[in-house]
Amino acid sequence: MKTRSILQIIAAVALLAVSACKKENIIPDPDPTPTAKTYTMSLTAVRSSLDTKALSDEGGTIKASWSAGDEVAVYNRTRNAALTGKLKAGGAGESATLSGEVTGIVSAGDVLDLSFQSRDFSGQDGTLAYIAAHCDYAAASVTVKGIDAGDKIAVQESGAVFNSQQAIVKLTLRESDGSPVSGGVSSLTVNAGGTDIAVSPAAAADVLYVAVPAVSSGSVSLRAVDPNGAPRSYVMKDATFAGGKYYEIEAPMDCVVSSDSELLAANKSGVPKVLLGADIRMTGKASVEVSGSLCIEMGGHSITAADGRIFFVGKETSLTLSGPGTLQDGRADQGGAIFNEGTLTLTDIRFSGNAADQGGAVYNEGTLNLSGTLVAADNTDGNGAPANLYLAGGTVITVTGPLGEETRIGISAAGSGIFTSGFSDFNASADPAAFFIPDDPEFTVTLESGEAKLVSSLSYEYTVTAEKTYANQQALLEETGYDLSAAKTILPTLFPKRNTPVRAISYTYKSVDPQGNPAELSALIYIPESALDGSKALTGISLTSHGTMASAAECPTMRVQFEGALAWRNYAIVMPDYYGFGATADRPQGYLDAENTAHNSIDAYLAAVQLLKDRNVEIPDRLYSFGYSQGGFNAMANLKYVTEHPELGIRFDKVMCGGSPFDVELTWNLYTDGTFRNSLAFVPMTLVSINETKQLNIPYDRLFKGDLLAHWQDWILSKQYTTTQISNLLSPDPEHPAAIADILHEGLIAGTGAAYDAVISVARSYSLVSGWTPPADTRILLFHSKEDETVPYANLASMTTYLESLGIHEGTAPGSYTIYEGNYGGHINAVVYFVLNTVSGW
Structure with a gap:
């Protein structure tokens, strides 16, 4: 009998009489020259151990009893010789009568060793039934009192007390985090006292019973393999297993892998934490597609790719790598070492020699957490140019702890802008440029609002060709020659500062022609003098596109534009000459060429920003794209262009299009x-x-x-x-x-x-009604007069139908569109209503 924690040895011996013998029948003196004979023996046996053929775990207590027919071998210790024959249990229970015939030399005073089963721990299946049937090793000793005339052996003891010679251990196998081993293990090897004991359960299990030899303050190790082939191990130091005792042990098993097959198996099994036990080299194009949540402690080791990516982290999965450790030689189109769509957490990890067109080390589309010392500086693209960590789709790096002094991460992104979260929370006095190095030399890293920001370092070339100051708005409007008498009363309301000066600056800049060849184009910017002298910061910038022109004398740098009046809303109004006008007047115009015109316009805007910076004008965050007629078409084309070129880092808050031929x-x-x-x-x-x-x-x-x-x-x-x-x-x-x-x-x-x-x-x-998706953070305003006799009103329906097909709906929030439609007159007359409906919201 025993308690849950440890088997209590049954100490009491049942005092049952040996078969009745009269004193005078006992032969007191042994034959001085005994010879081998066949004897009979009968004695009461009590099991003080737990191990018999009838072992059962009742609420953690092992019950032990004899079974009828159990056989016991007899060995004459005094004469160092085994007796042939066996004693058999005559019944079942905690005690039994052993009887039978044995042959050999026996004399009074000899010590006989009685043993049940043999000392064999092999072939176990993890069940008590197997131990009872195959591994039960119990022993007792008795002293021969005498032998009667009928060759019946009498012993001095009232009965034989059998003591178990092994311990039984109930092993509950756990993951290193204490959770159950998912799916159990299919094999287990226990090394106790220098002996390997193999346990092969019939079905994978996480609770196994094992018979082990007695161990005194020794090391006992467990090695297991789960059904997927993932290894587990655990070492008990200074372990003591006493014979006849029962132990219950919860074993937190570490998953230590030393090959790519073991790593793949651990991932498949969903092991919560994996330890690298050696450097690992992947074979072929094998890649670890993370299943669930995978945490790897690198332990100073490396994982080397053979001919492919190392890790793919899909949506709804996570990978945590804790170093020190290195990922090297990965190859892929994106994410040479790691492609992340889920959650990736890196601490003290180095990336070396990986290559991909984007993100030689890491391509990130998900959540990326970094801390510690991270090095990713020598990974490249297919041409050998730096390509280390790439942030796609506006994703950022979440800094979750201090960055080590040796951290060096090559960085690139889908656009410019802030690319960290929590940087200064853990690195308060640090310059992010000390840790993050742009892969593209046309960018630099700066600190803004406590976070790392990727900004363009390009100096957009421009040449100022003319400047003119308008003392007030009326002076500009009179020069346009337009009859704006209908708007005379509303102008002071829309432009309360219309009597302040505005400067018009013409400039040339670098861009491309419709064939993609380098070309120098021209543009003009209207800007309040208060922004130039620093007395008042700009509210915003409007990239404003002019309407259809056929005469070279009509373009912005050749003739004042009525849109220049919008500068009196405290905006800088950037107005490019389209290709074929201004500086390129000697070439055919690129009429309605959305791609090239937008490319030119964005380059004009970037050059204007450089011009303003050079004049110490603070660049506002607010940016609009604005235009009427062909100008409205080009305003939408500008949005399409920056959407398809996120590396520019340009975002429009609003795009305002009036009377536009979107569907060419x-x-x-x-x-x-x-x-x-x-x-x-x-x-x-x-x-x-x-x-x-x-x-x-x-x-x-x-x-x-x-x-x-x-x-x-x-x-x-x-x-x-x-x-x-x-x-x-x-x-x-x-x-x-x-x-x-x-x-x-x-x-x-x-x-x-x-x-x-x-x-x-x-x-x-x-056409602009197919093949692209407007960004979710831009509001679109669409205006069209139902009486437009020049640009078909059907264009408005074509554009809204397309937006609706993309899941963009009518509304007033970013990511929606607003319609202004009605009977506003013909194409030319409606422009006044377009301006009134849109500019009031500037």
């Missing part, structure tokens, strides 16, 4: 079917622009006919005439106005032929 193919179809008579000039302008700037080389007799075919170079390409003048040239007789079919080739009207196919393909590529 739709507009073409409505123009060529004759619905919009005011399109007479715009269609040939579009065709000349596409044919010349896209180098389609379509013969013009496949595009035009009549007078237009004869004069297209003078009327269109020369840019000598305004759109109104071109319309008059195309339709000189008011009594008999020309139709679109009178000037275009029949194939274009019918929508057939190679020329039509080439033109409509380009028109589709210009």
Whole structure:
């Protein structure tokens, strides 16, 4: 019998009589020269140990009893000889009568050793039943009192007390964090007293019973393997297992891996913590796709890739690497060592010799936590350029502790801006540039609001070509020549500081032509004098795109624009000349070329920012993209461009578009079917622009006919005439106005032929109602008069339908769109209402 904590040896011996023998029948003196004979023996046996064929765990207490037929061997210790034959238990219970015949030499006074089972601990299956049947080793000794005339041996003791010679241990296997070993183990090896004991359960289990030899203050080790092949180990130091005792032990098993197969198995098993026991080299393209939550203590070791990435951390999974340790030689398109979509936590980790087009060390799309000393400075892209840690999609590094003095992390991101969270919380007096080094030399790292910020270090070149100051808003408006008498009463309300001076600065800057070749373009910026002299900070900047122009004399650097009046809202108004105007007036214009025009406009904005910085103007955070007609189309194109080029780090708070031909193919179809008579000039302008700037080389007799075919170079390409003048040239007789079919080739009207196919393909590529997704942090304002006779109102529906298909809905918050529509008159008259509806919110 025993308690839960330890088996209590049954000490009391049952005082049962040996078979009755009369004193006179006892032979007092042994034969001086005994010979081998067959004897009978019968004695009472009591088990003071726990181990018999009938072992059971009752609430943690091991019950022991004899079973009928249990066999006991007899050994004559005095004569150092085994007796043949066995004694058998005559019944079952805590005590039993052992009887039988044995053959050998026995004399009075001899000490006989009685043993049950043999000392064999092999082949265990982790159950008490197996131990009872195969591993029960109990022993007792008795002294021969005498032998009667019938060769029956009598012993001096009243009975034989059998003592177990091994301990039984109930092992409850735990993970290192105390949780159950998920799925159990399929094999266990116990080394006790220098003996390896193999335990092979019939089914994987986390609770096993093991019979072990007695151990006194020794080391006992456990080595296990789970069904996936993940190893576990545990060492008990100064362990004592006494024979006949029962022990219950909870063993926190460490998962120590020394090969890639063991690491993969540990990940598959969901081991909460893995310890590296050696440097690991991955084989082939094997990669650890993290399953659940994986925590690895590197222990100073390395993991080396063979021909692929080392870790992939998917959504809803996490990987924690604690060093010191190194990940090296990983290869992938993104994330040479680690691609993270979930949660990645790194402490004291080094990345070396990894390569990927983005993020040679780490490509991050999820949560990234860093602390300690981290080094990722010699990882590269496919061309050998620095590519270390890449932050995609606006993700940031969460600094969760102090960074070590030797931390050096090459950093790049989808855009510029703040890229840490919690940096100064743990590194209060540190300069982030000491830890983070931009992979792209065109960027630098600075400290802003306690966080690390990636900023462009490029100095955008510009050359100022002219400057002019307008004493007040009225002076600028009078120079435009527009009749704004209808807005006379509202102007003081919209522009309360309209009597302060504003300066117009013309400049040239570097960009590209429609073929992508370097080109120098021109632009103009209107800015309050108060911002230039530092007396008042700017409220914002508006990248403002002008409407359709056909004459080179109409562009912003050649003629004052009414949009310049918006500077009196305390904004800097940046107005680029489109390609083909201003500094590039000698080249065909890129009419409705969304990609190239937006590229030029963004470069104009960046050059303007550099100009303002050079004049010590503080750059505001607020940035708008604004325009009407073709200008509204280009305002939306600007948003598309910065969305597709996040590396620029440009974000628009609002995009305001009025009367805009967003759907170029739709507009073409409505123009060529004759619905919009005011399109007479715009269609040939579009065709000349596409044919010349896209180098389609379509013969013009496949595009035009009549007078237009004869004069297209003078009327269109020369840019000598305004759109109104071109319309008059195309339709000189008011009594008999020309139709679109009178000037275009029949194939274009019918929508057939190679020329039509080439033109409509380009028109589709210009359209802004497919192939991109506006960002969620920008508000879009759309204005269109239902009475617009120049730009089809259907463009508004085409754009809103597209936005709705993307999950962008009408509203007033960022990530939504707002519609201003109504009967505001024709295309030209409606521009005043567009300005009034949008600028009031600046």
